[in-house]
Amino acid sequence: xxxxxxxxxxxxxxxxxxxxxxxxxxxxxxxxxxxxxxxxxxxxxxxxxxxxxxxxxxxxxxxxxxxxxxxxxxxxxxxxxxxxxxxxxxxxxxxxxxxxxxxxxxxxxxxxxxxxxxxxxxxxxxxxxxxxxxxxxxxxxxxxxxxxxxxxxxxxxxxxxxxxxxxxxxxxxxxxxxxxxxxxxxxxxxxxxxxxxxxxxxxxxxxxxxxxxxxxxxxxxxxxxxxxxxxxxxxxxxxxxxxxxxxxxxxxxxxxxxxxxxxxxxxxxxxxxxxxxxxxxxxxxxxxxxxxxxxxxxxxxxxxxxxxxxxxxxxxxxxxxxxxxxxxxxxxxxxxxxxxxxxxxxxxxxxxxxxx
Amino acid sequence: xxxxxxxxxxxxxxxxxxxxxxxxxxxxxxxxxxxxxxxxxxxxxxxxxxxxxxxxxxxxxxxxxxxxxxxxxxxxxxxxxxxxxxxxxxxxxxxxxxxxxxxxxxxxxxxxxxxxxxxxxxxxxxxxxxxxxxxxxxxxxxxxxxxxxxxxxxxxxxxxxxxxx
Numbered sequence: 001x002x003x004x005x006x007x008x009x010x011x012x013x014x015x016x017x018x019x020x021x022x023x024x025x026x027x028x029x030x031x032x033x034x035x036x037x038x039x040x041x042x043x044x045x046x047x048x049x050x051x052x053x054x055x056x057x058x059x060x061x062x063x064x065x066x067x068x069x070x071x072x073x074x075x076x077x078x079x080x081x082x083x084x085x086x087x088x089x090x091x092x093x094x095x096x097x098x099x100x101x102x103x104x105x106x107x108x109x110x111x112x113x114x115x116x117x118x119x120x121x122x123x124x125x126x127x128x129x130x131x132x133x134x135x136x137x138x139x140x141x142x143x144x145x146x147x148x149x150x151x152x153x154x155x156x157x158x159x160x161x162x163x164x165x166x167x168x169x170x171x172x173x174x175x176x177x178x179x180x181x182x183x184x185x186x187x188x189x190x191x192x193x194x195x196x197x198x199x200x201x202x203x204x205x206x207x208x209x210x211x212x213x214x215x216x217x218x219x220x221x222x223x224x225x226x227x228x229x230x231x232x233x234x235x236x237x238x239x240x241x242x243x244x245x246x247x248x249x250x251x252x253x254x255x256x257x258x259x260x261x262x263x264x265x266x267x268x269x270x271x272x273x274x275x276x277x278x279x280x281x282x283x284x285x286x287x288x289x290x291x292x293x294x295x296x297x298x299x300x301x302x303x304x305x306x307x308x309x310x311x312x313x314x315x316x317x318x319x320x321x322x323x324x325x326x327x328x329x330x331x332x333x334x335x336x337x338x339x340x341x342x343x344x345x346x347x348x349x350x351x352x353x354x355x356x
Numbered sequence: 357x358x359x360x361x362x363x364x365x366x367x368x369x370x371x372x373x374x375x376x377x378x379x380x381x382x383x384x385x386x387x388x389x390x391x392x393x394x395x396x397x398x399x400x401x402x403x404x405x406x407x408x409x410x411x412x413x414x415x416x417x418x419x420x421x422x423x424x425x426x427x428x429x430x431x432x433x434x435x436x437x438x439x440x441x442x443x444x445x446x447x448x449x450x451x452x453x454x455x456x457x458x459x460x461x462x463x464x465x466x467x468x469x470x471x472x473x474x475x476x477x478x479x480x481x482x483x484x485x486x487x488x489x490x491x492x493x494x495x496x497x498x499x500x501x502x503x504x505x506x507x508x509x510x511x512x513x514x515x516x517x518x519x520x521x
Contacts, residue, residue: 040414043474050463052421074421102395105411193393200389205380229396234389300364308387313371317364324364 002032002356003062009072011038011048012140012217014247016271017067017091018048020152022064024065031352039075050279051259056081063356065089066120077122085125085355088143089151090117092134092268092290098188102220117141126355130269133290142157151348153271153339155278158251167249171256176238177209178258178319181281183250184216184271186224194263197308200236202315210315211238212261213253215245229287249266253277259318262291265304270294274339277332282325284314298331383520389514409473416469420462422455424448 005027011018019115021036028034041048051074066075069091079086096110118141129135130150138146171179180199184190192214200211203222216222224241231239242253254313260276261284267273272296273283283299286306295301300314317323375381427444444451 017382040417043470052459052463074417103411105415127471159384197386197389197393201385205385206375226393226396230393230430233392233396300368302365302368308389309375309381309386310368313375314364316371317368 003058003060004028004032004034004065004352005054005062005319006036006065006067006073007051007054008036008038008067009049009075010040010042011036012042012047013045014244014250015042017069018045019154019157021067021089022047023152023154023341024345024348025185027349028065029350030322031300031356033347035162037060039072051075051078054078057083063087063352067091068113068117068281069093071109071111071116073112076112076116079116079120079123080338082123086120086123087126087352087355088117088120088124088128090129090134090268091132092137092139092266093117094187095189095266098266099220102222104190106218106220114141121351126351128351131290132293134268147296147351148151148302149347149351150269150339151343151344152341153274153344154341155274155336158247158254159249159278163252163255164246164248167245167252168256171213171240171253174238174240175211175213175256177211179253179344180210180212180254180259180261180315181257181276182212182214182216182262183253183275184258184262184264185219186214186216186221186227187219189264189266191263192223192227194308194311195261196227196231196234196236196239198261198311198315199231199239200234201308203237204235206312206316208312208316208319210258210319211240211242212236213242215242215250215253223347225240249277257281257288258285259315261315263306263311264291265289267291267294273299274336280329280333280338282318283310284333296335298335299328372499384513387516391512409476413466413469413473417466418458420466422459422462424451427451439470 006021008017008021010338011021020040025034025036030043030136034105034343037051037054038045038052041050045134063086064082065086065087066079067089070093093110093113096107096114099107099110111336117138121142124143127138127146128149128151129138129146130148132148135148180195182190182192182195185190195212199210202208202210214227224284228241230236231241242249245253256277257276257279258281260273260281262270262273263286264270265286266289269290270285273285273291276283277298277352283295285295285299285301285303287301292301300318302310302314318328376383424444483516
């Protein structure tokens with residue numbers, strides 16, 4: 001019996017890449033035994049095993065699927081030492097330079113991630129990337145025959161959940177007017193500060209009553225602390241720092257959101273954008289990295305160097321132009337179909353069978 | 357960029373230009389906001405994430421993979437090198453036994469620390485409230501400093517405007 005195991009650097013309860021691996025695991029189990037292993041599973045994650053428990057060699061036929069999203073010496077050593085064929089699923093790696101002033105060890109890991117990818121090439125029998133942008137990045141490293149296939153995105157996962165009453169109550173009490181939403185980690189390249197500046201311009205300079213909800217794990221605590229301090233010093237009203245929330249709370253926020261806004265300058269795919277579109281929430285983003293293709297014609301794409309003035313005006317346009325709003329909602333919902341995991345996961349299984 | 361986005365973008369850019377002309381967005385506003393944020397960041401750089409619990413745990417886990425292969429047997433002296441390698445081979449069973457015990461202990465310790473961190477993070481980071489409280493209780497001196505820095509940013513912006521005229 002074939003064993004097909006997935007290897008990740010880190011794993012979390014609501015982390016996007018772990019969720020992708022979970023979705024893929026249920027499909028892989030049709031072909032053989034399949035588990036997820038991670039070097040750093042977050043506390044409380046019960047369905048992911050420690051990588052140390054995965055033997056480096058085995059007598060049975062085994063395939064390792066590696067989800068590349070960062071660097072880690074232990075994972076790299078494991079992949080180099082194991083004798084099994086490796087399938088690479090590339091989610092891209094965050095720009096190391098942006099972390100330089102915040103977290104030295106993370107900066108080092110991210111740089112190592114690119115170097116590891118380069119040296120892994122000889123072992124890789126199938127290369128999959130979840131966007132054209134990621135495929136270009138791999139191609140620059142010398143990878144060939146890259147399959148672009150966004151895997152394991154369960155569009156309906158959040159739609160199936162009932163709204164969370166406590167979150168509904170909180171939003172009704174604290175969110176005034178249209179709710180602008182951002183979902184993502186508090187890391188430097190997400191440029192949360194631009195969103196706070198946008199909310200400042202909307203409320204203070206233009207007198208518009210909107211609320212800004214920031215959702216996501218506090219990955220770099222000083223980024224989050226600086227954002228809180230910025231909002232306090234500027235006196236920005238209606239800024240909701242919701243932190244990491246449960247899936248039913250996230251579904252509640254998407255249902256209440258009027259627009260999804262991201263000022264991120266680097267994304268390998270950006271699942272929150274896909275989720276927002278699936279909930280009929282128009283998206284405003286910068287035209288950069290994979291965002292250009294993930295958002296495409298289904299959202300408002302601002303120039304890569306767009307500042308808070310352009311963001312504020314894009315919000316105004318979406319709020320005041322019902323025709324534009326309806327158009328973006330329709331296009332967004334159509335666009336999410338291409339990310340349907342049941343179709344893409346099956347395509348991946350077909351590719352996998354050729355390798356086996 | 358597709359033509360639909362291009363049309364919307366032209367409208368948005370036009371509106372920004374009109375707002376600038378009407379004075380809703382004063383000259384140099386974005387630069388001033390950026391300077392303001394950079395000033396805040398400078399104050400926060402001392403909060404190095406190098407030493408936060410998660411980073412320390414990552415470093416701890418990276419260093420708790422025990423493997424006999426990483427025990428040095430090399431020596432510049434060929435005879436000593438031979439002896440070291442011979443001892444390594446002869447005691448491989450005992451070495452592996454000890455390493456396995458240490459590994460098991462380390463895994464349990466890591467799990468216990470993970471659980472502790474989870475409890476601490478739930479208390480501290482649940483909704484950012486704890487951080488808000490920390491920030492709101494910062495000293496009065498710090499608040500005065502913030503106000504002074506804000507004022508300085510405004511003066512700098514005014515100076516820039518005068519210089520550009």
